[in-house]
Amino acid sequence: MNSLESFLHMGGYAGFVWPAYVLTFTLLLLNHVLQQRRQKRILRQLGRRATGERAGP
Amino acid sequence: MRMLEPFYKFSSPQHFYRLSTVLAPWLGWLAVALFTTGLTGGLLLAPPDYQQGESVRIIYVHVPSAWMSLFVYVLMAAAGVAGLVWNVKVADAVARASAPLGAMFTFLALATGSLWGKPMWGTWWVWDARLTSELVLLFLYLGYMALQNAIEDRRMAARAGAVLALVGVVNIPIIHYSVEWWSTLHQPASISRIGAPAIHISMLVPLLVMALAFTFYYVAAVLVRARCELLEAEAGSQWAQAAAATAAERP
Numbered sequence: 001m002n003s004l005e006s007f008l009h010m011g012g013y014a015g016f017v018w019p020a021y022v023l024t025f026t027l028l029l030l031n032h033v034l035q036q037r038r039q040k041r042i043l044r045q046l047g048r049r050a051t052g053e054r055a056g057p
Numbered sequence: 058m059r060m061l062e063p064f065y066k067f068s069s070p071q072h073f074y075r076l077s078t079v080l081a082p083w084l085g086w087l088a089v090a091l092f093t094t095g096l097t098g099g100l101l102l103a104p105p106d107y108q109q110g111e112s113v114r115i116i117y118v119h120v121p122s123a124w125m126s127l128f129v130y131v132l133m134a135a136a137g138v139a140g141l142v143w144n145v146k147v148a149d150a151v152a153r154a155s156a157p158l159g160a161m162f163t164f165l166a167l168a169t170g171s172l173w174g175k176p177m178w179g180t181w182w183v184w185d186a187r188l189t190s191e192l193v194l195l196f197l198y199l200g201y202m203a204l205q206n207a208i209e210d211r212r213m214a215a216r217a218g219a220v221l222a223l224v225g226v227v228n229i230p231i232i233h234y235s236v237e238w239w240s241t242l243h244q245p246a247s248i249s250r251i252g253a254p255a256i257h258i259s260m261l262v263p264l265l266v267m268a269l270a271f272t273f274y275y276v277a278a279v280l281v282r283a284r285c286e287l288l289e290a291e292a293g294s295q296w297a298q299a300a301a302a303t304a305a306e307r308p
Contacts, residue, residue: 007101011111016176020169021100024118027161028274032085035281042288046301049292 070287071296073147077280084277091270098263106260115173117263121271123166126194127229129159129275133201134226137219146290147283149215152222153205154282158275160198167191178242186235187243190228197225211290 010017099117106113133155140149170188171181182188201218208214236245247255254261291297 010114011105013110013112013176016112016172017114020115020118020172023168023172024122024165027165031158031161031278035278035285039281039285039288040304042285043301043304046288046292046297047305050298050301 068145068147070146070150070291070294073150074284074287074296074300077284081277081280081284084273084280088270088273088277091266091273095263095267095270098266099260103260103263104257109177112173112176113260115169116260117267119166119169119173120264121268122162122169123191124268125271125275126159126163126166126191127232128272129155129162130194130197130222131226131229133159134219134222137215137222140215141219146287149211150283150286150290151279152218153215153286154279156198156201156205156218158278158282160195160202162271162275163191163195163198167195174242183242185242186239187232187241190232190235193228194225194232197221197228201225 008014008018095117099114103114103117105111133152136148136152136155139145140152167188170191174183175181201221204218204221205214208217236243248261248264256264288297288300
């Protein structure tokens with residue numbers, strides 16, 4: 001068995017170790033993407049509101 | 058009074074907004090660097106455990122998540138109280154922004170713990186004192202979030218949330234001491250402030266680096282989320298409009 005294979009094998013615990021890491025970093029990344037998108041959306045809405053008010057009667 | 062000036066400044070929404078815009082990306086990249094270092098140490102350099110073999114590597118995501126779940130809760134409750142007592146809008150925003158992040162860390166602590174428990178204990182879940190009290194913590198976070206969504210008026214929501222968070226603080230020492238008061242399945246802490254840690258330095262260093270990475274991730278994330286809360290709460294204010302205008306100018 002080469003070293004990469006044995007690393008991925010995790011001494012037989014691959015089915016537990018890797019899901020733990022994948023789950024953790026998936027959630028951390030997902031949260032980052034979601035909050036970034038939320039911030040953009042809020043700023044866009046605020047900007048539209050401001051220009052709408054200025055263009056109004 | 059002059060000494061307190063930076064705090065007053067930081068506690069005003071527009072200054073908080075400006076400062077967090079500068080700080081959040083730096084803290085985020087610092088977290089990325091620490092994650093890379095911690096993962097290298099934990100997955101490649103640290104040795105397997107003499108009893109648990111390679112499964113012990115789950116510790117590098119499980120323990121930091123669990124620490125963060127407690128730390129964020131205490132911070133959320135403290136920010137809630139600051140908002141309640143001194144009527145600091147930024148504190149309310151930080152409390153509200155912390156809840157989903159705390160819930161995420163709590164979920165991760167439970168899920169990675171479950172993935173570690175199966176090979177080591179032979180079960181995904183037991184109603185052990187540590188596991189049960191951590192599950193209660195998840196429900197406290199979710200309850201807090203539900204309360205925030207249910208109350209339209211933000212100041213009312215913040216006040217109600219602060220009271221809920223404060224009452225829930227009683228659960229924190231229960232989680233912490235659960236492994237000593239009821240020694241059931243979950244092992245006691247390997248690292249405490251009193252006495253030497255019960256794990257080898259080659260495992261301790263990556264664990265602490267990962268804990269730092271999680272902390273910086275949280276601080277960066279809470280700044281972004283609190284900024285969103287403030288923009289929503291103060292949508293009509295001049296500074297929020299100006300922030301939106303500045304953001305629109307950027308490509």
